[in-house]
Amino acid sequence: MASTRTSIEWPTLGLLAICYALWFVAITVLSSLWLPLGLIVAAVAAALQSSLQHEVIHHHPFRNDRLNEALVTPALTLLIPFRRFRDTHLAHHTDETLTDPYDDPESNYMDPVVWATLSRFAQATLRFNNTLLGRITIGPLVSQVAFMNSDWRAIRTGNRAVWTAWALHVPAVALVCWAVAMAPMPLWAYAISAYMALSILKIRTFLEHRAHPDCAARTVIVEDRGLLALLFLNNNLHVVHHAHPGVPWYALPAVYRARRSAFLARNKGYRYGSYAEVFNRHFLTAKDPVPHPLMPAPLDVSLGSGAFTVTHKEGTDASASDHGNRGLHAH
Numbered sequence: 001m002a003s004t005r006t007s008i009e010w011p012t013l014g015l016l017a018i019c020y021a022l023w024f025v026a027i028t029v030l031s032s033l034w035l036p037l038g039l040i041v042a043a044v045a046a047a048l049q050s051s052l053q054h055e056v057i058h059h060h061p062f063r064n065d066r067l068n069e070a071l072v073t074p075a076l077t078l079l080i081p082f083r084r085f086r087d088t089h090l091a092h093h094t095d096e097t098l099t100d101p102y103d104d105p106e107s108n109y110m111d112p113v114v115w116a117t118l119s120r121f122a123q124a125t126l127r128f129n130n131t132l133l134g135r136i137t138i139g140p141l142v143s144q145v146a147f148m149n150s151d152w153r154a155i156r157t158g159n160r161a162v163w164t165a166w167a168l169h170v171p172a173v174a175l176v177c178w179a180v181a182m183a184p185m186p187l188w189a190y191a192i193s194a195y196m197a198l199s200i201l202k203i204r205t206f207l208e209h210r211a212h213p214d215c216a217a218r219t220v221i222v223e224d225r226g227l228l229a230l231l232f233l234n235n236n237l238h239v240v241h242h243a244h245p246g247v248p249w250y251a252l253p254a255v256y257r258a259r260r261s262a263f264l265a266r267n268k269g270y271r272y273g274s275y276a277e278v279f280n281r282h283f284l285t286a287k288d289p290v291p292h293p294l295m296p297a298p299l300d301v302s303l304g305s306g307a308f309t310v311t312h313k314e315g316t317d318a319s320a321s322d323h324g325n326r327g328l329h330a331h
Contacts (some may be wrong), residue, residue, distance in 0.1 A: 084166075091105050093242065109211060154182055
């Protein structure tokens with residue numbers, strides 16, 4: 001496919017400026033007028049920045065990645081280091097391992113054997129998290145706990161890239177907290193706003209991928225053209241993004257329209273007409289089971305030092321405390 005890249009992608013750059021202006025107005029003017037309004041608008045701006053961070057990960061709006069990273073340095077959602085988002089997301093783009101609890105860092109599935117070791121309360125919590133209501137209420141908390149546990153283990157074992165990402169995240173969070181502290185919005189209210197932003201993002205990630213024997217059929221199309229599609233920068237056309245990750249957000253709809261039948265054949269009709277349909281079908285009803293439905297039983301399960309060690313994929317070990325998943329899609 002011919003590249004749609006230009007040296008500077010002005011639509012992305014302009015949207016970044018609008019995003020930060022909206023965020024600033026939210027924490028200042030709107031919070032002074034009515035705090036709930038400021039809180040909601042700040043959440044929308046933070047969710048939009050996350051989508052713009054996703055664009056940066058895929059080398060937009062400039063060809064210089066360091067300059068791109070600088071554009072999204074402020075940690076508006078507070079909890080996710082940009083470089084961890086970048087590294088886990090790029091690993092996620094290996095379509096052959098999509099949804100695998102061990103090899104896909106953004107999978108929300110779990111190894112069935114690890115699932116069997118969990119308490120009834122943990123299983124009930126994760127089942128609720130697999131409904132859309134659960135994903136947008138407790139989903140950010142569930143994901144963050146799993147994500148930070150995984151990163152803490154990586155730091156303790158000497159993973160320098162993870163340590164560096166969190167070290168760089170500290171000033172990024174401090175910058176945002178300082179700006180909010182100088183504004184009328186209280187810090188406690190902004191913390192709620194940041195959580196709301198992550199909840200909004202969970203609507204997109206809720207059904208982006210499904211377990212399917214054909215890796216090309218694992219990625220969704222949501223033919224939505226409303227506010228959520230804008231906030232997600234057309235990532236609802238997710239199979240198009242996975243097929244052409246270098247295409248900028250504003251070009252995705254045209255690519256999809258030109259080859260709609262081919263994309264729907266590629267993902268074997270994994271399609272929703274809108275996010276309204278997603279809410280109607282899955283608000284209280286889980287789309288999937290938590291245990292990966294296509295995952296074979298591990299070769300060996302043994303007890304060791306107070307935790308299960310699960311041998312999976314030709315000897316790759318994973319602790320049961322990892323839930324057979326590296327992050328439960330934190331972002």
